[in-house]
Amino acid sequence: MASLAFSAKIGRCISPSNAMVSDQYESKRKGLSFGKGIFARKNDPRDSLVTKVATQAPTVIPSLEKELAGDRNHVAWTSVQQERWEGELVVEGEIPLWLNGTYLRNGPGLWHIGSYNFRHLFDGYATLVRLHFENGRLIAGHRQIESEAYKAAKNNNKLCYREFSEVPKLDNFLAYIGELANLFSGASLTDNANTGVVKLGDGRVVCLTETQKGSIIVDPNTLDTLGKFEYSDSLGGLIHSAHPIVTDTEFLTLLPDLLKPGYLVVRMEPGSNERKVIGRVDCRGGPAPGWVHSFPVTEHYVIVPEMPLRYCAQNLLKAEPTPLYKFEWHPDSKGFMHVMCKASGNIVASVEVPLYVTFHFINAYEEKDEDGRVTAIIADCCEHNADTTILERLRLQNLRAFMGEDVLPDARVGRFIIPLDGSPYGKLEAALDPEEHGKGMDMCSFNPAYLGKKYRYAYACGAQRPCNFPNTLTKIDLFEKKAKNWYEEGAVPSEPFFVARPGATEEDDGVLISMISEKNGDGYALLLDGSTFEEIARAKFPYGLPYGLHGCWVPKK
Numbered sequence: 001m002a003s004l005a006f007s008a009k010i011g012r013c014i015s016p017s018n019a020m021v022s023d024q025y026e027s028k029r030k031g032l033s034f035g036k037g038i039f040a041r042k043n044d045p046r047d048s049l050v051t052k053v054a055t056q057a058p059t060v061i062p063s064l065e066k067e068l069a070g071d072r073n074h075v076a077w078t079s080v081q082q083e084r085w086e087g088e089l090v091v092e093g094e095i096p097l098w099l100n101g102t103y104l105r106n107g108p109g110l111w112h113i114g115s116y117n118f119r120h121l122f123d124g125y126a127t128l129v130r131l132h133f134e135n136g137r138l139i140a141g142h143r144q145i146e147s148e149a150y151k152a153a154k155n156n157n158k159l160c161y162r163e164f165s166e167v168p169k170l171d172n173f174l175a176y177i178g179e180l181a182n183l184f185s186g187a188s189l190t191d192n193a194n195t196g197v198v199k200l201g202d203g204r205v206v207c208l209t210e211t212q213k214g215s216i217i218v219d220p221n222t223l224d225t226l227g228k229f230e231y232s233d234s235l236g237g238l239i240h241s242a243h244p245i246v247t248d249t250e251f252l253t254l255l256p257d258l259l260k261p262g263y264l265v266v267r268m269e270p271g272s273n274e275r276k277v278i279g280r281v282d283c284r285g286g287p288a289p290g291w292v293h294s295f296p297v298t299e300h301y302v303i304v305p306e307m308p309l310r311y312c313a314q315n316l317l318k319a320e321p322t323p324l325y326k327f328e329w330h331p332d333s334k335g336f337m338h339v340m341c342k343a344s345g346n347i348v349a350s351v352e353v354p355l356y357v358t359f360h361f362i363n364a365y366e367e368k369d370e371d372g373r374v375t376a377i378i379a380d381c382c383e384h385n386a387d388t389t390i391l392e393r394l395r396l397q398n399l400r401a402f403m404g405e406d407v408l409p410d411a412r413v414g415r416f417i418i419p420l421d422g423s424p425y426g427k428l429e430a431a432l433d434p435e436e437h438g439k440g441m442d443m444c445s446f447n448p449a450y451l452g453k454k455y456r457y458a459y460a461c462g463a464q465r466p467c468n469f470p471n472t473l474t475k476i477d478l479f480e481k482k483a484k485n486w487y488e489e490g491a492v493p494s495e496p497f498f499v500a501r502p503g504a505t506e507e508d509d510g511v512l513i514s515m516i517s518e519k520n521g522d523g524y525a526l527l528l529d530g531s532t533f534e535e536i537a538r539a540k541f542p543y544g545l546p547y548g549l550h551g552c553w554v555p556k557k
């Protein structure tokens with residue numbers, strides 16, 4: 001990490017390499033909304049304002065539009081301006097009356113401590129946004145998750161835990177030795193649950209990140225942080241997949257083993273905090289397991305990806321971020337896909353596949369012959385053409401510096417075909433021509449009733465170029481190999497989340513929910529029809545929304 005200089009006057013830490021960006025940001029923030037950045041300084045009389053909840057008309061928070069109009073810092077990459085807000089939104093169009101429940105979206109919405117700006121999109125403190133739909137009305141709100149990492153940063157006005165790319169500054173060599181011990185015990189790792197949010201089969205709602213300690217239970221109605229989700233087993237390890245597969249009957253996840261490279265495949269039942277091991281996959285290549293941000297399942301199998309972008313123990317120890325952060329690209333180690341039987345834990349296939357880079361698997365299913373025998377596994381993902389550049393593109397300075405150049409690396413729907421006949425190789429190909437979705441592809445969803453089953457439609461963010469980040473919503477028809485795209489100039493849409501209409505029989509009968517950060521600094525919630533992919537409603541927030549990652553649906557009881 002860049003060496004930090006502490007300003008004696010206001011007790012903030014600033015990084016010389018970020019100083020210019022910080023200054024720009026501070027001046028942007030002045031006069032906006034409540035006129036301060038969160039953590040700006042202690043004993044500021046305006047501090048009391050940040051925890052006020054507005055339940056009246058949504059105009060209570062001034063919008064950022066004037067200040068940011070024409071500015072190159074898009075509100076999507078600007079920290080949320082207050083800890084919490086709640087209010088009813090005015091709806092344009094019509095919310096279907098069957099849509100009753102709450103959509104929650106989590107993401108890293110606060111990227112600074114005082115005047116110190118974080119580097120990477122994934123570093124930000126978690127902001128949970130809520131859209132509560134009831135009888136055609138929409139109550140919205142957001143709240144910061146009270147992780148230990150966030151509270152410590154607020155109390156000490158400095159970074160206290162290791163985030164995705166940020167590492168706390170240490171005062172001396174002794175502190176460095178202590179820090180090494182803290183790293184091995186996990187004490188210095190963040191619990192900033194900023195990646196996603198899931199509803200367990202027992203109704204508990206848990207925010208997650210890649211560290212196991214960053215599993216935090218929240219109240220879906222008040223967005224209160226209720227406490228840590230403590231895993232009661234003794235499986236240990238410090239990290240897990242950020243995207244468990246969660247259904248009403250189970251919670252499946254992968255625990256990478258950095259010491260003896262491999263993965264534990266584990267399962268947890270609703271009502272329990274105890275994960276039980278289904279089986280173990282040993283890595284076939286490289287010095288460490290591949291990064292498993294997500295993984296897919298079919299009806300009977302868990303698919304364990306072994307990506308050539310691997311965790312790197314040395315990089316974990318470094319104070320300065322390396323080009324690939326806590327990871328390393330090992331093309332020589334090759335890429336693999338392993339298939340484990342969910343019932344027995346046996347590995348039924350382990351194949352070498354072409355090199356690949358993905359954060360997000362979409363879905364997977366079992367391909368059968370005429371006699372109903374499973375011949376292959378099909379697993380789809382948002383694939384970045386085996387190019388790790390996307391991680392660098394997600395640095396905040398790159399996201400904020402968009403000047404109209406077309407710098408978003410190409411991506412596609414990568415389709416793995418994994419034979420189950422003992423062949424040593426699997427295939428990876430584009431499921432459709434990537435031009436259909438502007439060669440941008442990430443942040444995906446599908447109808448959850450089709451989890452693990454042959455499915456036709458995937459929804460994701462695509463690209464209308466030139467752009468530096470996915471800027472469209474796209475509906476992919478995997479049978480016809482066509483896409484329908486939604487685009488609005490300057491908009492940064494978050495992951496389109498599919499909610500099925502109760503009683504639906506068609507796979508695409510439902511709506512997509514997304515939240516849009518606009519070029520003029522505003523933001524709105526958007527509903528698209530799942531079938532036509534046309535807008536059916538939008539509702540403007542009284543303030544611009546920062547970008548967010550993944551969401552979940554909590555149906556009305």
Ligand SMILES: CC(=O)/C=C/C=C(C)/C=C/C1=C(C)CCCC1(C)C
Nearest residue numbers: 122162163164190195209210239326
């Ligand atoms: C927001 C997102 O998609 C990913 C967040 C990833 C995080 C916070 C990763 C954190 C990690 C550490 C703090 C140390 C151990 C490695 C690793 C899991 C990458």
Ligand SMILES: CC(/C=C/C=O)=C\C=C\C=O
Nearest residue numbers: 195359390441442470549
């Ligand atoms: C936002 C993102 C990639 C966008 C690129 O096209 C990845 C997010 C990963 C974590 O959830």
Ligand SMILES: [Fe+2]
Nearest residue numbers: 242293359550
């Ligand atoms: Fe993710």
